Amino acid sequence: MDLFSGPATVSPIVRRGTREALRSEWSKATAESLTPASADHRLLATMLTIDPGGRTGTLRQRAGVRAFAYCIRGTVELVFGERREEALLEAGDSVLLDDPRLTAWENCGESTAEVLVVSAGLVGESS
Structure with missing residues (x-):
């Protein structure tokens, strides 16, 4: 190891078998990080895989974050906002959450659902 080479760089590639994942048997859902581990991400991509009848808990992010979600497979109900609005998304549908x-x-639905969620405006962004 070269002491003068500076901090190690994080690879921009995340392989399927090396994704950081969080599985909840209670909710029947898995969240996988699709972006490399880093302390200064302003962009975060997450794959949600939800078994039939499963659901996520309420996902909380800090103010100022925007998110785009795309339903890759299955049918999901999205509950969002202070007023608890509901929207049904099927494969191919997307939503922009301010x-x-x-x-x-x-x-x-009756089969496993997959939703890609991309969030922008995370840690490290100046207000």
């Missing part, structure tokens, strides 16, 4: 601080996803 304030995703209070969101929850539920698989209301």
Whole structure:
């Protein structure tokens, strides 16, 4: 190791088998990070995989975050916002959330659902 080479760089590639994942058997859902581990991400991509009948808890993010979600597979119900608005998304549908601080996803279909969520404006962004 070269002491003068500076901090090690993080690879921009995240391989399927090396993703950081969080599985909840209670909710029947898995969240996988699709972006490399780093302390200064302003962009975060997460794959949600939700079994039939499963749901996420309410996902909380800090103010100022915007998110785009794309339903890759299955049918999910999105509950979002302070007023707990509901929207049904099927494979191929997408949604832009200007304030995703209070969101929850539920698989209301009969097969596994996958949702790609991309958030911008995270840690390190100046206000």
